[in-house]
Amino acid sequence: xxxxxxxxxxxxxxxxxxxxxxxxxxxxxxxxxxxxxxxxxxxxxxxxxxxxxxxxxxxxxxxxxxxxxxxxxxxxxxxxxxxxxxxxxxxxxxxxxxxxxxxxxxxxxxxxxxxxxxxxxxxxxxxxxxxxxxxxxxxxxxxxxxxxxxxxxxxxxxxxxxxxxxxxxxxxxxxxxxxxxxxxxxxxxxxxxxxxxxxxxxxxxxxxxxxxxxxxxxxxxxxxxxxxxxxxxxxxxxxxxxxxxxxxxxxxxxxxxxxxxxxxxxxxxxxxxxxxxxxxxxxxxxxxxxxxxxxxxxxxxxxxxxxxxxxxxxxxxxxxxxxxxxxxxxxxxxxxxxxxxxxxxxxxxxxxxxxxxxxxxxxxxxxxxxxxxxxxxxxxxxxxxxxxxxxxxxxxxxxxxxxxxxxxxxxxxxxxxxxxxxxxxxxxxxxxxxxxxxxxxxx
Amino acid sequence: xxxxxxxxxxxxxxxxxxxxxxxxxxxxxxxxxxxxxxxxxxxxxxxxxxxxxxxxxxxxxxxxxxxxxxxxxxxxxxxxxxxxxxxxxxxxxxxxxxxxxxxxxxxxxxxxxxxxxxxxxxxxxxxxxxxxxxxxxxxxxxxxxxxxxxxxxxxxxxxxxxxxxxxxxxxxxxxxxxxxxxx
Numbered sequence: 352x353x354x355x356x357x358x359x360x361x362x363x364x365x366x367x368x369x370x371x372x373x374x375x376x377x378x379x380x381x382x383x384x385x386x387x388x389x390x391x392x393x394x395x396x397x398x399x400x401x402x403x404x405x406x407x408x409x410x411x412x413x414x415x416x417x418x419x420x421x422x423x424x425x426x427x428x429x430x431x432x433x434x435x436x437x438x439x440x441x442x443x444x445x446x447x448x449x450x451x452x453x454x455x456x457x458x459x460x461x462x463x464x465x466x467x468x469x470x471x472x473x474x475x476x477x478x479x480x481x482x483x484x485x486x487x488x489x490x491x492x493x494x495x496x497x498x499x500x501x502x503x504x505x506x507x508x509x510x511x512x513x514x515x516x517x518x519x520x521x522x523x524x525x526x527x528x529x530x531x532x533x534x535x536x537x538x539x540x541x542x543x544x545x546x547x548x549x550x551x552x553x554x555x556x557x558x559x560x561x562x563x564x565x566x567x568x569x570x571x572x573x574x575x576x577x578x579x580x581x582x583x584x585x586x587x588x589x590x591x592x593x594x595x596x597x598x599x600x601x602x603x604x605x606x607x608x609x610x611x612x613x614x615x616x617x618x619x620x621x622x623x624x625x626x627x628x629x630x631x632x633x634x635x636x637x638x639x640x641x642x643x644x645x646x647x648x649x650x651x652x653x654x655x656x657x658x659x660x661x662x663x664x665x666x667x668x669x670x671x672x673x674x675x676x677x678x679x680x681x682x683x684x685x686x687x688x689x690x691x692x693x694x695x696x697x698x699x700x701x702x703x704x705x706x707x708x709x710x711x712x713x714x715x716x717x718x719x720x721x722x723x724x725x726x727x728x729x730x731x732x733x734x735x736x737x738x739x740x741x742x743x744x745x746x747x748x749x750x751x752x753x754x755x756x757x758x759x760x761x762x763x764x765x766x767x768x769x770x771x772x773x774x775x776x777x778x779x780x781x782x783x784x785x786x787x788x789x790x791x792x793x794x
Numbered sequence: 795x796x797x798x799x800x801x802x803x804x805x806x807x808x809x810x811x812x813x814x815x816x817x818x819x820x821x822x823x824x825x826x827x828x829x830x831x832x833x834x835x836x837x838x839x840x841x842x843x844x845x846x847x848x849x850x851x852x853x854x855x856x857x858x859x860x861x862x863x864x865x866x867x868x869x870x871x872x873x874x875x876x877x878x879x880x881x882x883x884x885x886x887x888x889x890x891x892x893x894x895x896x897x898x899x900x901x902x903x904x905x906x907x908x909x910x911x912x913x914x915x916x917x918x919x920x921x922x923x924x925x926x927x928x929x930x931x932x933x934x935x936x937x938x939x940x941x942x943x944x945x946x947x948x949x950x951x952x953x954x955x956x957x958x959x960x961x962x963x964x965x966x967x968x969x970x971x972x973x974x975x976x977x
Contacts, residue, residue, distance in 0.1 A: 594831055594834060627839055
């Protein structure tokens with residue numbers, strides 16, 4: 352797939368020219384809304400930045416709708432849990448949009464402990480002609496008021512405001528890793544290491560625990576939940592992935608507590624690849640249903656797997672993301688990279704899957720042609736509107752001119768978060784504190 | 795397994811153990827508190843490394859005893875600056891590897907015998923032999939019961955038998971099951 356790059360650098364630090372990333376600016380999640388018109392990013396500093404696609408203009412067909420900043424707001428602040436003497440990070444772990452039902456946009460954003468529902472709305476009119484105060488807000492001198500008037504709505508410069516509509520707190524003892532909106536548009540789930548809670552979007556003081564894998568004796572803990580997602584069409588079905596590399600599909604109609612799964616997906620481990628780090632690399636970092644609801648995709652440290660919901664004993668397809676790292680697991684353990692949680696994403700038609708890697712590389716796999724490509728998100732290597740050149744990692748032997756050797760990879764440049772437009776070939780890729788948006792080439 | 799391969803595996807296992815221990819300590823001061831998933835993965839790596847280390851020690855026999863004593867000191871150093879925020883654990887049972895209780899699924903022993911011996915001496919609050927659950931943990935603001943040394947005095951290493959708190963009853967200071975009850 353040919354790409355045209357259109358770079359956006361989002362960096363609030365005044366040291367932007369020095370390529371110095373303040374930690375608060377590190378993007379921690381990206382998500383298109385269901386129409387693809389809006390793109391939200393969350394960062395470590397607890398801020399949410401929403402981009403809106405420009406209306407396409409007939410006069411400039413080459414400039415197909417670009418994404419511009421629409422709204423910026425502080426979603427979460429750092430908090431302190433006094434009982435446990437723990438600081439609660441403000442980092443936004445996940446953002447999920449609600450499908451649009453009126454003129455306003457709604458999204459859920461979460462940090463480690465609290466989920467918030469935000470309403471993003473436009474204001475382009477304001478009332479003018481109050482009796483007791485003038486248009487600047489200053490109180491009018493009552494002696495100057497000689498007649499009554501009715502305030503009139505006058506047009507004003509467009510203002511986009513974000514208001515917090517619900518705060519869902521105090522339901523999680525452990526760190527929230529994911530949220531997922533149900534297709535019924537009334538409920539959603541929030542998931543931490545050991546529990547999945549079901550909420551009604553209207554009710555903030557109560558949530559139902561539907562999965563609890565906490566053992567009676569914490570010393571017997573062997574597995575944690577790493578991600579959970581609702582089925583895209585079946586409002587009673589959800590799946591959750593574990594640190595042991597398995598996925599459980601649950602049906603909420605069976606029982607109030609969904610500890611008993613109705614399907615269990617796991618591939619037996621290949622004993623020949625066993626190492627000290629087998630458990631870490633088999634831990635699933637992300638699980639995503641396909642848009643058509645027939646498949647599940649999981650990401651572990653080295654691979655992406657596509658599962659058919661009808662087949663539990665092995666995945667339908669396995670794609671190697673960066674198998675050349677298998678021999679380097681020990682050093683990746685030492686520098687903590689082995690704990691990195693990569694996300695994976697489907698394209699709109701479920702024919703292509705994408706996930707990130709190191710050195711600002713990201714990979715796409717075409718499920719039909721079985722072809723894959725490695726691309727790089729970097730300003731140095733691609734000018735705006737240039738077509739991205741496929742990259743290749745040399746795994747040994749003679750290195751060709753354009754290839755990069757495994758030892759030259761920059762492990763501090765990792766692409767953990769990516770998202771794909773629901774209908775078009777537009778992707779957003781977060782590379783530390785930079786956001787890259789790529790579109791298909793216009794012929 | 796040849797002697798040299800066993801030795802390499804041994805060295806590797808020990809190194810991984812040392813790295814894991816320092817990561818566990820570092821994670822305590824991390825912003826946002828201890829991450830359960832990360833701590834669980836760390837403990838699993840430590841367990842595999844410890845198992846491999848002990849099994850390769852068995853195959854090597856006693857000839858490797860000396861090199862291990864000297865190289866345990868870097869591990870000691872990572873363990874020494876430990877703060878005391880957590881409820882006190884019982885000491886790890888200092889048994890020879892062959893007698894290790896088969897309690898894989900039940901408890902977490904994050905370190906091997908050399909490390910626990912050193913730990914016992916360096917940390918004043920770790921002398922209790924009682925098994926401490928979450929509710930019965932002595933708060934760490936209480937004064938230590940360990941005798942204060944006069945200048946010139948030395949602590950003596952406790953004999954191996956006295957550290958035993960009962961079969962299957964030992965907890966490691968570095969182990970996950972101390973980390974987890976803190977939640």
